[in-house]
Amino acid sequence: xxxxxxxxxxxxxxxxxxxxxxxxxxxxxxxxxxxxxxxxxxxxxxxxxxxxxxxxxxxxxxxxxxxxxxxxxxxxxxxxxxxxxxxxxxxxxxxxxxxxxxxxxxxxxxxxxxxxxxxxxxxxxxxxxxxxxxxxxxxxxxxxxxxxxxxxxxxxxxxxxxxxxxxxxxxxxxxxxxxxxxxxxxxxxxxxxxxxxxxxxxxxxxxxxxxxxxxxxxxxxxxxxxxxxxxxxxxxxxxxxxxxxxxxxxxxxxxxxxxxxxxxxxxxxxxxxxxxxx
Numbered sequence: 001x002x003x004x005x006x007x008x009x010x011x012x013x014x015x016x017x018x019x020x021x022x023x024x025x026x027x028x029x030x031x032x033x034x035x036x037x038x039x040x041x042x043x044x045x046x047x048x049x050x051x052x053x054x055x056x057x058x059x060x061x062x063x064x065x066x067x068x069x070x071x072x073x074x075x076x077x078x079x080x081x082x083x084x085x086x087x088x089x090x091x092x093x094x095x096x097x098x099x100x101x102x103x104x105x106x107x108x109x110x111x112x113x114x115x116x117x118x119x120x121x122x123x124x125x126x127x128x129x130x131x132x133x134x135x136x137x138x139x140x141x142x143x144x145x146x147x148x149x150x151x152x153x154x155x156x157x158x159x160x161x162x163x164x165x166x167x168x169x170x171x172x173x174x175x176x177x178x179x180x181x182x183x184x185x186x187x188x189x190x191x192x193x194x195x196x197x198x199x200x201x202x203x204x205x206x207x208x209x210x211x212x213x214x215x216x217x218x219x220x221x222x223x224x225x226x227x228x229x230x231x232x233x234x235x236x237x238x239x240x241x242x243x244x245x246x247x248x249x250x251x252x253x254x255x256x257x258x259x260x261x262x263x264x265x266x267x268x269x270x271x272x273x274x275x276x277x278x
Contacts, residue, residue, distance in 0.1 A: 002065030003032075005053070006274035007046060008094070008267075009073030011115035012137070013038040013237065014045040015270040016053050033057045034267045036237075042073030050082070070094040070273040089273040096120045096127030098272025099233040102262040108231040109224045112269060113137065113238035117216050119223050122233075127276075130223055135215045137238050143208045148201050153237075156205050160243065163206030167199040168192055184254065188214055206243070213238075213247040221255050231258045235268035 008015040014037050019030045035053045039045035046069075054061060067081055070089045080086055099110040100122050107123040109130075115138040119130040137153075144150045150159065170193030173185035191211040195204075220232050238244060239261050248259035262268070 003059060003063045004274055005050070005064055005067045006270040006272075007049065007067060007069050007071075007074075008091075008270040008273065009042050009046050009069060009071040009077075010269075011042075011072055014042070014049040014071075014073070015267050016049040017267050017270045017274070018053060018057065018059065019271075019274055031264075031271065034264060034270075036266060043076055046073060046077070046081075068273040070269060089276050090127075091269065092118065092120050092129040093127045093276045094269045094272035095235065096122030096272065097276040098268035098270070099235050099262070100124070101271055101275050102235075102264060102268055103231075103233055103260055105231055105233070107229050108233045108260075109220060109227070109229060110233045110235060110268075111216060111220050113216060113234060113236035117219070117236075119220065121223075121227070121229070133216065133219055135212055137212075137236075139212050140208055140238075144205060147204055147208070150201075150205070156209075157241065159202045159205035160209050161202070163200065163202030163204070165203070165206060165210060167196045167203045168194060168207035169210065170194040187254070191215075209241060209243050210247060213241075213244060217248060217251040217259070220259075221251065221257055224257065230256065231260060233268075234259060234261045235265045237266055239265035 004019045006017045016035050017031055018033045020032055035049060037045050037049040037052060039048060061082060064084050067084050067086045068089055069077055069086055070091050074088050077086060095110050095112045095118060110120045110122045112118040113136055116136040117133045121128045121130055144156045150156050169188050170190040172183045172187045172189050175189050192207055244261060252259050
């Protein structure tokens with residue numbers, strides 16, 4: 001069997017993986033390469049991702065036997081791509097399958113953090129979409145553009161690296177004179193509830209990212225509050241932000257929910273497209 005491609009055509013970027021085998025549950029073990037391409041047009045992004053991937057890994061187009069497509073942009077692809085047979089896979093199914101494949105878990109809540117955020121209750125035989133939120137990477141880009149004049153993720157992250165939340169967020173210690181055992185003093189009471197005139201662009205950038213992650217984290221906790229599963233797998237582009245580890249580690253300590261950021265979290269959905277579509 002030839003090379004198999006899994007492609008996640010997202011709202012703002014395309015993720016592509018190449019695999020030697022499409023055996024279910026072992027997609028990441030057979031992976032020979034991964035690549036992410038950003039473009040405003042989804043079809044342009046998809047074709048660009050394929051071309052860049054083949055070039056980067058010195059692969060001939062003729063060796064690609066099948067392509068598995070998922071993501072919002074997959075609906076724009078009607079038939080074959082470069083004459084190669086394509087299969088479309090439900091994005092929510094791909095999200096669940098990819099996350100479980102990366103972590104070797106049998107079940108979990110998967111939180112796919114892209115332009116927006118999707119919550120999928122994943123298990124070996126079923127992936128159920130619980131809902132979603134419009135809060136995600138698009139929120140960070142939009143707010144940073146209006147508040148800071150910054151449109152690129154790299155520029156926003158560079159600013160946030162220099163920021164502090166002390167001039168941005170209202171904490172529990174700011175509103176309580178005595179400590180409450182169940183509420184850590186540094187817990188956020190109100191995002192952007194203490195913005196001061198001394199707040200720098202870096203403070204604001206960090207505040208935006210922190211607000212998005214804290215919102216996603218609480219939604220995840222609420223989603224599994226009555227579930228026996230307490231593992232939450234974080235995937236998508238936002239999972240690679242350095243602030244993600246800090247924020248979700250705090251949630252883990254506070255709630256007891258096990259937040260997991262697996263290696264190659266950005267490519268979970270692309271990998272899942274192949275393992276789900278076997």
